[in-house]
Amino acid sequence: LSILSSEERSRLADIRRPEAARRYLNTRLQLRGILASYLDEAPARLSFIVRPGGKPELARLPVQFNLSHSHELGLLAVSALHPVGIDLEKIRDMKYPSRIARRMFSAEVWQQWSAAMAGENQQLLFFRQWTALEARQKAFGYGIFATPVPPDDLHCRHFFAADGFVAALATPSSHDEPALRFFNSPPTAYDAA
Template identity: 35%
Template sequence: MSMPQKMRRNHQMKGTSGCRRWVRPQGSLELKQGEIHLWRADLDRHMDSLPVLEQTLDAGEREKAGEFHSEADRNRFILARAILRTILAKYLNTQPGQLTFCYGPQGKPELAGGSVRFNVSHSDGLALYAISGVHDVGVDVERVRPGVEEDVAGWLFPLRAIRFLEALPQPARRHAFFQGWARMEAYQKARGEGLALSFENFETFLHQRDLVLFGPREDLGEAAQWWLHGFFPRRGYVAALAARGHKCRLRYWRWHASN
């Protein structure tokens, strides 16, 4: 087997978990010890709920929505934030509009009081939410798009990461890029750092197996504090979850306006 073939095979074995079955929850929701709940929302399918859901947003969220020039992007942002409120309200037994958020130095939202940890990401019409009782979490979703890996890798990534990607044939190269990007973003979001980490460590995220304890070079002292999970939330998308602490049981929920 040639080296590119071997790398492609190994990457597929180590990479993102296959498509999961996302189900609508029945009855009340409970975050049990050792669990993290992942939610998927198909934003474009719920545009008819926009007028009602928009009423749950606070003044800051409405102001942020007004900054979008594209109506489609603005509406997706509104839905993504309003759905976050409806999800959190289910766990806290309150009304979505009653929730109060505070924000970290890099803009990561948190619930005032910190009773539930969460993170949210959306790409085009797909939104993902990670909910935890005790773990710091970060989630990222990316729609796989052709040509992006060539445009970005050449001017952002170190040579070793570029060589790793170039050794993979398409479409494995494209998926490896987006999987690595989602993992890196999820990890940084879990730490509340935005894109603060150096791209010099990007190859760390390209090589990681699924559900392992890990840490980039500058965090070797904290390596045992973090684990990472990659998955396919929907055809054409890749995603990743990062969490502080030990491996947790994951539950996969599908949001619907009638929930």
């Protein structure tokens, strides 16, 4: 726990459910370990700030990152060049997907979604559009209910992060589309910290 900041340790102490506390701890340790390896810096020396809108960033280093998790899976996007946003969702049944889609998606996306065949296709399309929306918003540190970032301002790349999980990575359209590299980081990699 020594590599965590006092704020991270305080937040960890406030988490009541053991499973949620374990997930938070693992996420923070993994985040620090991965970013530290990119920066050739000790994980404990990394200092984070939170921008208006809630997006965390490194206090004094120029690397951009964004984190998302769903159930037991997490994704971290890292870029030395430009803002990145990433979102991950487990494909699952939803109670009121049409209400959410109508409220959150653009008119064009709503029409595509509502025209899709019911069932699995519509469910997959919902989560592809949802992760794209969240990734775009997160790239610039905007909340999900803030004014939507125009889709043309960002590349949005969809992929399956694991069986049953869909993800989207958003990067500025003014840059070349990034290369994706995947690394599996075991949940216990930093248990000794």
